[in-house]
Amino acid sequence: MARAVMAPLAPGYRMSRRAPGGASMRRYAATFIKPNDRLTSFERLEIYNRQYWFRVLTGISDDFPGLRAVLGEKRFDRLSEAYLAECPSKSYTMRNLGSRLPAWVEKNPRFVRPHARAALDMALLEWAQVVAYDGPQETPLQPQDLAEGFDPGMKLRIQPYIGLLALRYPVDDLLLEVNKETEDGEAASNAVAGGHKRASLRRFRSLKPQPIYLAVHRHDDSVYFRRLEPEAYGLLAALRGGKSIGAAVTDAFRKSAMPAADRVQTVRDWFELWAALGWFCRPLSASRAALRESGGA
Amino acid sequence: MPANRFNSHTDYGIGIGLRITHYDHILNKKPVVDWFEIISENFMVDAGRPLRILDQILDSYRVVQHGVSMYFGSAEPLNREHLKRLKNLVKRTKTPWLSDHLCWGSVDGRYTHDLLPMPYTFEAAKITARKVREVQDFLEIPVAVENVSSYAEYHVSEMTEWEFLTEVVEAADCGILLDVNNIYVSSFNHRFNPMDYVENVPHERVAQIHIAGHSKYRKYILDTHDHPVIDPVWKLYETAIRRCGPTATLLEWDDSIPSFEEVHREALKANRFLGKIATSRTPAVAPARREEHALVLP
Numbered sequence: 212m213a214r215a216v217m218a219p220l221a222p223g224y225r226m227s228r229r230a231p232g233g234a235s236m237r238r239y240a241a242t243f244i245k246p247n248d249r250l251t252s253f254e255r256l257e258i259y260n261r262q263y264w265f266r267v268l269t270g271i272s273d274d275f276p277g278l279r280a281v282l283g284e285k286r287f288d289r290l291s292e293a294y295l296a297e298c299p300s301k302s303y304t305m306r307n308l309g310s311r312l313p314a315w316v317e318k319n320p321r322f323v324r325p326h327a328r329a330a331l332d333m334a335l336l337e338w339a340q341v342v343a344y345d346g347p348q349e350t351p352l353q354p355q356d357l358a359e360g361f362d363p364g365m366k367l368r369i370q371p372y373i374g375l376l377a378l379r380y381p382v383d384d385l386l387l388e389v390n391k392e393t394e395d396g397e398a399a400s401n402a403v404a405g406g407h408k409r410a411s412l413r414r415f416r417s418l419k420p421q422p423i424y425l426a427v428h429r430h431d432d433s434v435y436f437r438r439l440e441p442e443a444y445g446l447l448a449a450l451r452g453g454k455s456i457g458a459a460v461t462d463a464f465r466k467s468a469m470p471a472a473d474r475v476q477t478v479r480d481w482f483e484l485w486a487a488l489g490w491f492c493r494p495l496s497a498s499r500a501a502l503r504e505s506g507g508a
Numbered sequence: 509m510p511a512n513r514f515n516s517h518t519d520y521g522i523g524i525g526l527r528i529t530h531y532d533h534i535l536n537k538k539p540v541v542d543w544f545e546i547i548s549e550n551f552m553v554d555a556g557r558p559l560r561i562l563d564q565i566l567d568s569y570r571v572v573q574h575g576v577s578m579y580f581g582s583a584e585p586l587n588r589e590h591l592k593r594l595k596n597l598v599k600r601t602k603t604p605w606l607s608d609h610l611c612w613g614s615v616d617g618r619y620t621h622d623l624l625p626m627p628y629t630f631e632a633a634k635i636t637a638r639k640v641r642e643v644q645d646f647l648e649i650p651v652a653v654e655n656v657s658s659y660a661e662y663h664v665s666e667m668t669e670w671e672f673l674t675e676v677v678e679a680a681d682c683g684i685l686l687d688v689n690n691i692y693v694s695s696f697n698h699r700f701n702p703m704d705y706v707e708n709v710p711h712e713r714v715a716q717i718h719i720a721g722h723s724k725y726r727k728y729i730l731d732t733h734d735h736p737v738i739d740p741v742w743k744l745y746e747t748a749i750r751r752c753g754p755t756a757t758l759l760e761w762d763d764s765i766p767s768f769e770e771v772h773r774e775a776l777k778a779n780r781f782l783g784k785i786a787t788s789r790t791p792a793v794a795p796a797r798r799e800e801h802a803l804v805l806p
Contacts, residue, residue: 212624213614213615213618213620213624214615216620216622216624217618217620242663243662243663243664244660244661244662244663245660245661245662245663247661247697247698247699248699249727249728250659250727250728252660254727255659255660255661256660258659258660258728258730259622259624259659259660262622263620263621263622266621266622267621270621299618299619300618300619300620300621301617301618301619302619303549303577303587303590303614303619304549304552304577305549305621306549306553344556344557345553345554345555345556345557345558345559346554346555346556347554347555348554348555348556372554372555372556429556432556432557432560433557
């Protein structure tokens with residue numbers, strides 16, 4: 212029954228006449244569902260099939276309003292249906308429904324052409340937003356954790372809820388615009404909201420490539436997008452990748468045009484800011500670190 | 509005084525479901541509400557705003573947890589990660605009992621996020637009861653299972669829905685969250701007398717009652733939780749509490765949600781019926797026959 216419930220809908224949001232495997236859905240439904248005097252077995256099963264799709268499509272739409280706005284409703288629905296048919300939920304919570312969408316969009320550019328890269332950037336940003344909203348947070352690093360000084364060989368861990376993104380299009384501004392339009396639209400009439408959505412779509416189509424580096428983080432339980440210098444992004448990404456502070460700084464400035472004289476102060480300023488924002492996790496105790504290294508936790 | 513051993517929280521009164529659209533009103537105006545029911549899955553997260561809001565609610569109100577994805581009736585084993593997170597939340601909320609649905613919804617690790625109806629067979633009852641016991645043992649708090657609304661019945665069913673519910677709760681030795689709106693919806697969809705359902709469940713096991721509205725279509729009723737409670741459902745509620753005694757009651761309103769005041773006003777209509785029975789009845793006790801029957805279940 213689960214296969215039938217999760218089977219893609221036919222046009223018009225009706226249940227497909229063909230069951231999974233190609234047999235007649237009418238005959239298939241009749242093998243296990245009783246008809247009654249008002250509904251056939253097919254019609255009873257169809258209620259569940261339609262409800263399943265309405266529920267999961269609404270879930271994806273709620274989590275990816277930017278992608279929906281820039282693709283338009285019809286294209287977004289087609290993309291969502293194809294994604295969910297290939298990547299059904301594997302989690303007890305609908306929160307994780309879109310976790311594989313960015314990777315899926317990358318593999319299936321035909322659903323987002325001719326703006327494939329910008330659409331992928333938007334999907335990456337919106338999933339990072341979901342993680343930043345309620346993702347895990349470890350105890351932040353405190354000044355006393357560095358009582359013995361700042362050792363270049365030291366490894367710092369970045370809070371797991373922070374998303375570090377290297378994007379080719381400035382979709383952060385566009386998403387903020389979409390969110391504002393949605394808020395305005397909710398307070399206005401449907402006609403006005405429709406006009407706003409078309410404005411997002413127009414803006415998306417004229418978006419020019421402009422590489423940006425972002426940290427998607429939360430502060431006081433609100434999600435923020437913070438643009439980073441390429442070197443700052445490289446440094447944070449290297450730290451997250453497990454490099455020591457010294458190696459991460461070296462990596463980050465390898466291709467940098469920043470004058471060497473400015474680098475020490477710049478890095479110091481960055482670390483001060485990131486520490487104040489709670490982006491670094493407190494170092495693990497030796498035993499927990501060993502357990503983590505061995506894959507035990 | 510508790511109505512029975514599964515409902516030791518009779519004085520819980522009338523609660524409403526905690527919904528995002530009401531957060532500001534609740535936190536700013538602090539309305540007097542007996543308790544809030546939360547959807548567990550919405551708060552089984554690691555950190556962030558959902559938990560901060562929950563902690564603020566817990567500072568001022570009693571909270572009871574209600575789940576939507578335990579899937580006691582799914583054939584696959586319980587999800588251990590789900591259980592661990594649920595237990596963490598139970599410690600946080602100190603919920604006195606916890607409920608989830610008598611349904612299935614996942615196969616081979618794929619989730620439908622729906623409450624699919626069970627085949628009412630002895631074998632399914634046995635497997636489901638074992639899982640309810642497992643959850644109860646792991647969480648170390650009483651569990652109540654809720655009857656779902658349904659739109660399909662199976663050829664293989666060997667008993668009525670209320671007989672199946674009874675089989676499960678007696679074998680699992682757990683409570684019931686009796687949703688009288690779901691009974692009404694299913695009775696229309698499957699053409700049975702809803703009073704037969706209310707009259708024949710083991711009343712001494714009813715820990716909580718749900719009330720809600722629904723949407724009626726030409727050929728069936730959908731359980732949409734987007735309308736006020738209709739009179740026939742209040743009639744079922746009245747009968748239920750006459751049989752069960754004063755019972756923690758919860759109004760669900762999940763779509764087209766009106767103002768907090770309107771939802772609360774609708775919920776408090778239950779007082780009309782609770783007030784009538786508060787002074788006039790003796791608590792329900794488990795009939796000895798039922799307990800003996802539970803012992804001989806396969």
